[in-house]
Structure formats: structure tokens, C-alpha cells
Amino acid sequence: xxxxxxxxxxxxxxxxxxxxxxxxxxxxxxxxxxxxxxxxxxxxxxxxxxxxxxxxxxxxxxxxxxxxxxxxxxxxxxxxxxxxxxxxxxxxxxxxxxxxxxxxxxxxxxxxxxxxxxxxxxxxxxxxxxxxxxxxxxxxxxxxxxxxxxxxxxxxxxxxxxxxxxxxxxxxxxxxxxxxxxxxxxxxxxxxxxxxxxxxxxxxxxxxxxxxxxxxxxxxxxxxxxxxxxxxxx
Numbered sequence: 001x002x003x004x005x006x007x008x009x010x011x012x013x014x015x016x017x018x019x020x021x022x023x024x025x026x027x028x029x030x031x032x033x034x035x036x037x038x039x040x041x042x043x044x045x046x047x048x049x050x051x052x053x054x055x056x057x058x059x060x061x062x063x064x065x066x067x068x069x070x071x072x073x074x075x076x077x078x079x080x081x082x083x084x085x086x087x088x089x090x091x092x093x094x095x096x097x098x099x100x101x102x103x104x105x106x107x108x109x110x111x112x113x114x115x116x117x118x119x120x121x122x123x124x125x126x127x128x129x130x131x132x133x134x135x136x137x138x139x140x141x142x143x144x145x146x147x148x149x150x151x152x153x154x155x156x157x158x159x160x161x162x163x164x165x166x167x168x169x170x171x172x173x174x175x176x177x178x179x180x181x182x183x184x185x186x187x188x189x190x191x192x193x194x195x196x197x198x199x200x201x202x203x204x205x206x207x208x209x210x211x212x213x214x215x216x217x218x219x220x221x222x223x224x225x226x227x228x229x230x231x232x233x234x
Contacts, residue, residue, distance in 0.1 A: 001060075002027045002186050003048070003155060008057035008067075010040070010047050017043050019210045021057070025155070030187040032201035032218070034194045034231060039207040041190040042084060045157045048188075049081035050074035061155070075104050080148035084160035084190075086141035090133035094124055097132050097143055101150030108152055117146040120176060138169025142176070149180075156180065157188045162196060174200065194231040198222050206231075 001024045010018040018040045025031045033041050046052045048059055050071040059067040061077055069077070080101075088097050098117055102108045118125035121142045127135060132143060141161055148156060161177070162170045174196055181187060181200060191197035198204060198218045206214035206227065214226060221227050 001025065002029075002062065003188075004058075004060045005044075005048070006058040006060070008044075008047065008059065009055045010043055010052060011055050012043075012052075017210050018047070018054075021207075021210075021212055023205050023212070023215070025186060025188055027154075027186055028184050029203070030181050030189065030201045032197035032204040033188070033190045033207055034192070034197055034204055034221075034227075035207035036230075037192070038209075040210040041207050042159050044207070045081060045159050045188070045190055048074070048157065049079065051081075072104065075151060078151070078154040079157065080151055080153035080155070081157045082144050082148045082159060082161070084163050086137065086144040086161075086164070088132040088135075088140050088143050088147070091131060093129055093131055094135070094143055095128045097147055098124070098150055101147035105151050108150060113150050113152065117149060120149075120179065121146050136166075136169070138165045138173060141165055141169075141173055145173070145176070155186050155188060157190075159190045160192060161189075162191060162193045170196070194227065 003025045006022050008018055008021040021044060033044060035041055043052060047054055050069050050073060054067050058065060066074055066077055098114055123139055124143060124146055132140060135143060161173055178200055189197055198221055201218045203217050204221045205212050
């Protein structure tokens with residue numbers, strides 16, 4: 001497995017948020033974490049990313065425990081976290097935002113990684129000299145994803161990539177994610193738009209109130225009465 005999470009417990013102060021969460025992500029696999037608002041999905045990604053420290057449990061990446069690492073140390077382990085809402089540096093240009101993604105691996109800039117991002121996201125090349133604050137919500141999300149990719153991660157974690165994005169650009173963003181998947185990127189995806197998530201995922205887990213309540217292949221979850229009723233509106 002590329003990453004294995006075992007019996008992960010996370011609290012904010014004295015308030016438990018995640019309860020004994022366990023799951024695996026294999027290399028070249030896409031795993032979706034779905035569930036309602038407040039289920040703990042974003043906290044799960046933040047914990048893996050080193051932004052929140054677990055109370056107990058293990059996070060094993062390529063055989064190495066990373067549960068106690070800081071966020072910058074996790075980045076150096078080739079894990080990229082793209083937070084919800086396409087958070088970028090608003091008063092920096094698109095190009096400078098992308099360069100910030102290489103702060104721990106400057107050699108990637110010499111290796112042409114910016115050209116790769118412009119090839120994948122042509123709109124960013126057109127906007128390269130603009131301030132990020134001038135971008136639309138969808139363009140900011142593309143910039144946030146590209147900035148994460150500049151580090152050439154082994155694991156790309158995406159938190160709600162459809163949040164605050166118009167339907168047309170959501171389709172475009174997911175088409176780009178699909179290209180990354182086809183190129184062999186390992187993706188851990190948190191998404192409230194369950195239909196999008198299950199279309200591109202190999203497997204998925206359902207989180208509710210901090211508990212993992214259901215797991216299976218994307219096809220199995222799509223056919224689950226619970227998922228169809230509560231998350232697909234069927």
C-alpha cells in the first residue's frame with residue numbers, strides 16, 4: 001500500500017472528531033471519502049497532511065510512520081494537500097503561486113514542471129501574470145491543484161474540488177483529475193458531490209459523525225441503498 005491509516009482518533013481539544021478510522025490507498029488508485037458536512041472528512045485529510053495531530057493511531061506512508069510529522073515534513077514525503085475552496089495567495093501572480101508549490105523542491109522548476117502545469121491547465125498560462133485574486137472560483141481551484149502538483153507528489157489529496165465552482169468548470173476540473181489518474185497519479189479525494197467522486201474513484205469510504213460506516217468499490221457504493229438515498233438523491 002502507498003498509505004495505510006490504522007485506528008486513527010482525532011480530537012479538537014476535548015471534542016472527538018474521528019473515531020478509529022482505518023483505510024488503505026494503493027499506488028495508482030483513487031479512493032473517495034464521502035459523507036455529509038461535519039462528518040470529519042476534511043479533518044482526516046488535514047491529519048494526514050500534518051496540519052492536525054492525531055490522538056492515537058497510525059498513518060503509514062511507504063512503510064514510514066508520518067502521523068507525528070509537521071506539514072512541511074509531510075510535503076517532503078511527497079504528499080500534496082489541496083484544501084477546499086481553492087485557497088491560493090490572492091496578492092501573488094499565478095506564476096508566483098505555482099513557484100510557491102516548489103518551495104521544498106526547487107529543482108522541479110529547472111526540470112520544466114511549470115510548463116507541464118501550463119500544458120495541463122492552459123488557462124493558467126493565459127493568466128500567468130495576473131494576480132490570483134482576479135481568477136474565477138474554478139480557475140483558483142485549478143491553480144490550487146496545479147500548485148500541489150508542482151511538488152511532483154506520490155499522493156495527491158483533494159478536499160472538495162467542486163466547492164464554490166460553477167457546473168461547467170466542475171466538469172473541466174474533473175476532466176483534468178481524470179487525466180492525472182490516467183497518468184498514474186494516486187488520489188485521495190474528499191467530495192460532497194458523491195456522483196462525481198464515485199465516477200472517478202476505484203473505491204470509497206463513507207464517513208458519518210466521525211465514523212467509517214460503509215466501504216466498498218465505487219460500483220458497490222453507487223448501488224448501496226444507503227448511499228443512493230442519502231447522497232445520490234435516488
